[in-house]
Amino acid sequence: MGQIKISINNKEVKAKKGETILEVALRNNVDIPNLCYHADVEPSASCRLCLVKVNDGLLTACNTKVKPGMKIITHYRELEKMRKINLELIFAQHIEECHDCVWLDNCKLLKLAQKYGLKKDRFKDRKKNFPIYKFGNSLIFDSSKCIDCKNCIEVCKQQGVSYLKVRKNGHMFSVEPDKKRNCIFCGQCILHCPVGAFEAVGEFEDIEKPLLEKKKYIFFQIAPAIRTSLGEAFGFNPGDNVLEKIAASLYRLGADKVFDVSVGADFTTVEEAEELKKRLEKRKNLPLLTSCCPAWVEFIKKYYPEFIPNLTTVKSPHIISGTLIKTYYAKENKIDPKNIIVVSIMPCVSKKHEIGIKKLKINGLKPVDYVLTTRELIRLIKRKKIDFKKIKPRKLDNPFSNSSGAGIIFGQTGGVAEAALRTIFNKKIKIKFKHLEPGIKEAKINGLKIAVAYGTKKAIKILEKSNNYDFVEVMACEGGCVGGGGQPLPSNKKIIKNRAKGILKIDRNKKIRLAHLNPVIKKYSQNKHLFHTKFT
Amino acid sequence: MDIITELKKSNLRGRSGSGYLTGLKWEMVKGAKALKKYIICNASEGEPLVYKDYYILKNHLKEVLSGIEVALNTFKKSQAYIYFKPDYYKEFRRKIPKNIIVFKKEKEYIAGEETSAIQAIEGNKPEPRVKPPFPTEKGLYGMPTLINNVETFYYVFKIFQKKYNQERFYSIQGDIKNKGVFELKDNLSIQDILKKTNNWPNFDFFVQAGGGASGEILLSSELKKSISGIGSLIVYNTKKTDPYLLMEKWADFFINNNCDKCVPCREGLFRIYEIIKEKDLKNPVLKDLFLVLEKTSLCALGRFSVKPFSSLIKKWDKLKFPSIIKK
Numbered sequence: 111m112g113q114i115k116i117s118i119n120n121k122e123v124k125a126k127k128g129e130t131i132l133e134v135a136l137r138n139n140v141d142i143p144n145l146c147y148h149a150d151v152e153p154s155a156s157c158r159l160c161l162v163k164v165n166d167g168l169l170t171a172c173n174t175k176v177k178p179g180m181k182i183i184t185h186y187r188e189l190e191k192m193r194k195i196n197l198e199l200i201f202a203q204h205i206e207e208c209h210d211c212v213w214l215d216n217c218k219l220l221k222l223a224q225k226y227g228l229k230k231d232r233f234k235d236r237k238k239n240f241p242i243y244k245f246g247n248s249l250i251f252d253s254s255k256c257i258d259c260k261n262c263i264e265v266c267k268q269q270g271v272s273y274l275k276v277r278k279n280g281h282m283f284s285v286e287p288d289k290k291r292n293c294i295f296c297g298q299c300i301l302h303c304p305v306g307a308f309e310a311v312g313e314f315e316d317i318e319k320p321l322l323e324k325k326k327y328i329f330f331q332i333a334p335a336i337r338t339s340l341g342e343a344f345g346f347n348p349g350d351n352v353l354e355k356i357a358a359s360l361y362r363l364g365a366d367k368v369f370d371v372s373v374g375a376d377f378t379t380v381e382e383a384e385e386l387k388k389r390l391e392k393r394k395n396l397p398l399l400t401s402c403c404p405a406w407v408e409f410i411k412k413y414y415p416e417f418i419p420n421l422t423t424v425k426s427p428h429i430i431s432g433t434l435i436k437t438y439y440a441k442e443n444k445i446d447p448k449n450i451i452v453v454s455i456m457p458c459v460s461k462k463h464e465i466g467i468k469k470l471k472i473n474g475l476k477p478v479d480y481v482l483t484t485r486e487l488i489r490l491i492k493r494k495k496i497d498f499k500k501i502k503p504r505k506l507d508n509p510f511s512n513s514s515g516a517g518i519i520f521g522q523t524g525g526v527a528e529a530a531l532r533t534i535f536n537k538k539i540k541i542k543f544k545h546l547e548p549g550i551k552e553a554k555i556n557g558l559k560i561a562v563a564y565g566t567k568k569a570i571k572i573l574e575k576s577n578n579y580d581f582v583e584v585m586a587c588e589g590g591c592v593g594g595g596g597q598p599l600p601s602n603k604k605i606i607k608n609r610a611k612g613i614l615k616i617d618r619n620k621k622i623r624l625a626h627l628n629p630v631i632k633k634y635s636q637n638k639h640l641f642h643t644k645f646t
Numbered sequence: 647m648d649i650i651t652e653l654k655k656s657n658l659r660g661r662s663g664s665g666y667l668t669g670l671k672w673e674m675v676k677g678a679k680a681l682k683k684y685i686i687c688n689a690s691e692g693e694p695l696v697y698k699d700y701y702i703l704k705n706h707l708k709e710v711l712s713g714i715e716v717a718l719n720t721f722k723k724s725q726a727y728i729y730f731k732p733d734y735y736k737e738f739r740r741k742i743p744k745n746i747i748v749f750k751k752e753k754e755y756i757a758g759e760e761t762s763a764i765q766a767i768e769g770n771k772p773e774p775r776v777k778p779p780f781p782t783e784k785g786l787y788g789m790p791t792l793i794n795n796v797e798t799f800y801y802v803f804k805i806f807q808k809k810y811n812q813e814r815f816y817s818i819q820g821d822i823k824n825k826g827v828f829e830l831k832d833n834l835s836i837q838d839i840l841k842k843t844n845n846w847p848n849f850d851f852f853v854q855a856g857g858g859a860s861g862e863i864l865l866s867s868e869l870k871k872s873i874s875g876i877g878s879l880i881v882y883n884t885k886k887t888d889p890y891l892l893m894e895k896w897a898d899f900f901i902n903n904n905c906d907k908c909v910p911c912r913e914g915l916f917r918i919y920e921i922i923k924e925k926d927l928k929n930p931v932l933k934d935l936f937l938v939l940e941k942t943s944l945c946a947l948g949r950f951s952v953k954p955f956s957s958l959i960k961k962w963d964k965l966k967f968p969s970i971i972k973k
Contacts, residue, residue: 155776156908158942168941173776192942195934199913232931233917258912276771276906281898282916283906 116180131171131182132160142184143193143225145200145218145304146259147172149602150588156259158196159222163189194226202233204305205240205254210314211306212485213599214343214492219257219305243287245273247311248295248463255307256285262299262308269298269586270567271409292412294566296405296586297459297595310459310596314489320453320480321364328451330360331369331431331510335457335521335591336484338612342598343488344498348605349612354503356455359491361504368506371454372513374431375520375529377634378402379625381424381641382526383533386581390558395419397561397579400526402426404460405586405595407645409566414573423642427520428454428461429470430641431510432477438634439509447473453480455487457521457594460586469643483596509630515616515623522610523590524551524562527583531555532624546571549588552579564590649720649806650676656805661797661814662688662760663857663875664946668798674782675721678790685717685726686767686786686793689734690751690758693858694899696878698817699796701827703738706800713799714746716806717792727786729763759945760793762905773905774945797877816873818845820853820881836869836879850884852965859899860950863957865964889967893922893955900951910938911948918955927959928972 112127118140125134130153135142146157153173160171163183171184183189201223208220223230240254263285266274273291276283287293300308312319320328337353346352357368386398401407401421410417425433432454436447454461458481464470465478482490491498505511516532519525524543531539535556543551549568552561560581563569569584576582587593592609593601622628654669675683687710691699702710714726726746730738735750742748749767751758761775764786785791794802797815804810814832819825822845830839836855840846854861856875873879882892897919906912914935921929936952943949962970 154907155944158909158938158944161942170776188941191934192938195938196909196942199909199917199938202917203913234920236913236916257909258906281901282912 114178118182125176203236245293248459261302265298265302294405294408295460301601317486323451327366329367330365333371333456338609348608358501358504369510371428372517373510374427375517376625376628377430379529383530397582400583403585404464406584452478457591459595514628515620516625521591521613523564662795675792683721683724684786684791687728690731692758695819695858698815698827709803713803773907817878821883854880859896862953908944911943914939926973927970
């Protein structure tokens with residue numbers, strides 16, 4: 111039903127009602143050049159590269175819906191010429207820094223420039239002296255790379271943050287941060303910028319820093335959401351579990367030990383379940399809000415501070431495992447914790463901000479010394495010419511090598527809530543969610559009312575009726591950490607969904623699926639204060 | 647009386663520049679099924695040296711409001727707006743009856759393009775929307791919307807009164823004595839307009855016809871045709887005109903007033919400005935820029951911005967301007 115026929119380049123193709131020309135073309139392997147298009151953002155049609163001839167006129171393929179009988183021509187000489195000129199204009203407003211770009215080998219602009227044989231010297235760079243902005247310890251916005259498509263403004267608005275806006279400088283508008291607003295460091299701008307104008311702090315100039323720490327033990331720990339995404343840069347599909355290949359690569363890079371943050375997640379789960387029980391008993395500060403997503407915590411702190419008391423005081427998984435490494439593990443192995451460098455590999459840029467929070471220090475030391483994003487590790491692996499495809503998998507190190515399934519599902523939306531419920535009810539439960547809208551769902555289990563959301567703007571809807579809930583999980587990014595701001599590019603809903611599927615598969619294959627049944631929990635749970643922090 | 651039939655019979659075309667048949671537009675809005683419809687009177691004329699809407703508001707406000715009233719009576723459950731540029735807002739808002747909502751346009755933006763006006767009224771940055779859908783099917787707040795210019799509503803009322811004599815308003819400016827706005831037959835040649843208004847120059851001249859910045863350059867020997875667009879006519883004394891300065895003025899107007907959304911208009915006009923500043927008119931890039939502006943711009947502002955430049959350069963030698971030097 112809803113099928114229609116159109117013709118593209120004189121070939122009949124089937125399309126669904128409501129699809130755009132570009133969607134149909136891409137599905138049928140017809141290559142229409144495009145740049146500002148992002149599958150998850152309302153098209154702005156501003157780059158004009160996807161113009162195609164529709165019947166007798168020119169229309170942008172990204173936002174033109176198909177109609178029965180449409181005759182579309184995607185390539186002819188004059189159109190190609192116009193694409194080339196527009197491309198040249200775009201290139202002249204973008205200061206290239208290709209050796210240091212988040213798009214790594216996937217830059218659409220560079221590929222198009224090469225394909226169209228662009229002459230790069232017909233115009234002077236328009237944005238040569240445009241400013242570079244730093245947002246906390248997490249993000250860099252180099253406005254000299256911006257091509258004014260405004261996707262970043264759109265996603266920032268979609269997050270309910272609107273930290274980015276346009277301002278008129280002289281005779282032209284440009285994108286800049288709004289001083290009256292605050293960035294929450296989710297990094298969605300990175301994932302939606304077609305030309306790499308946004309990047310994480312240190313990406314990629316500081317990625318070798320952890321390796322240069324001489325005479326120190328370098329311990330890496332890998333976040334749950336990395337294992338099903340990092341492979342994408344090396345020919346694996348989104349969702350393929352490459353955890354032990356990552357571990358092997360890290361050893362090759364000089365790691366002394368490689369741990370799994372999912373074990374830290376097991377600790378978070380057990381503590382959070384306990385905290386929830388206590389609050390339910392006292393009926394105090396409900397609903398309990400998860401706090402393992404630092405961007406969500408920032409959102410609460412900066413825009414909804416009245417909910418700070420609701421945030422769980424339990425530390426996030428990698429902070430807990432970092433803390434345990436620098437306390438118990440150091441003691442057991444007779445290492446001075448000062449000589450330990452903990453590096454977390456994270457799908458996230460807000461984690462870069464999190465490790466700088468002073469309250470999290472343990473005996474004067476940061477629990478985690480460096481955060482590298484998935485992209486940064488990919489870059490490091492490539493730079494050191496490690497053959498990831500062929501590298502022999504290697505097991506992770508004890509005692510933080512084996513998590514429960516609950517610790518793994520932290521990597522995707524709903525995982526933290528489900529992990530806690532498994533512990534509370536002491537069994538793998540099936541939660542029947544009611545989907546309120548994409549990104550928001552709620553459920554009632556044995557009288558416990560929970561809600562799960564991703565995207566901070568959507569979370570507002572839950573906060574508005576917070577009295578209805580006991581326990582609320584929020585992740586700032588699409589689909590949870592699998593869609594995090596530190597993940598490989600391109601990133602869109604479809605890719606993110608597949609990464610999440612991979613995560614759920616790992617959980618299904620785990621022998622232990624309840625966090626509190628992980629034997630490592632008992633071993634290190636004496637000092638409860640290690641697991642808690644305070645938000646102000 | 648069926649006003650739509652009358653409008654169609656009259657062949658009235660919109661006076662905002664696009665020249666779309668008013669009767670057809672009204673028919674589309676009438677035919678669209680919706681719970682609510684909107685009417686917008688566009689009073690945001692923005693091109694330099696064009697004041698005809700101002701003249702009409704000043705001298706014939708009653709007729710314009712009556713034209714809007716005709717629309718309100720034609721479309722059931724409709725709401726009317728007047729979209730004023732700031733100085734017009736200041737001057738006329740108190741004279742508008744309460745059943746019509748007055749809206750003040752933002753100062754910096756051209757925002758006169760119909761979908762930009764809709765964006766602005768909705769509280770968004772005034773950038774053009776992609777058409778289709780046209781405002782007649784999905785306009786203000788997603789509802790069928792009739793958007794007509796001040797002058798168009800004036801003539802709608804004339805047609806309603808059966809007093810329409812196929813006339814239009816001409817805004818005549820430049821190096822002439824009898825400047826002003828004149829109501830004359832709509833098919834007059836430019837030559838006749840200048841003569842009838844006592845403005846035919848006794849010196850070498852050329853004109854810019856159609857729009858104050860986007861109008862085409864015509865030689866004094868090319869004035870046998872009538873004016874389209876917004877009925878603007880600017881006369882230039884050839885000997886006293888510096889063509890580079892003139893082009894710079896246009897380019898400056900465009901780069902300051904476009905919305906910067908699409909690449910050809912934002913970047914292309916900026917590059918044209920650069921090239922004109924450097925008097926580098928032989929630069930082959932210029933033709934490329936004209937091509938993408940005319941063919942690939944998102945809205946009419948970009949598409950129509952080429953004409954003055956290309957026509958002036960084409961007629962450069964005939965106007966005996968100093969030869970263009972290759973840089």
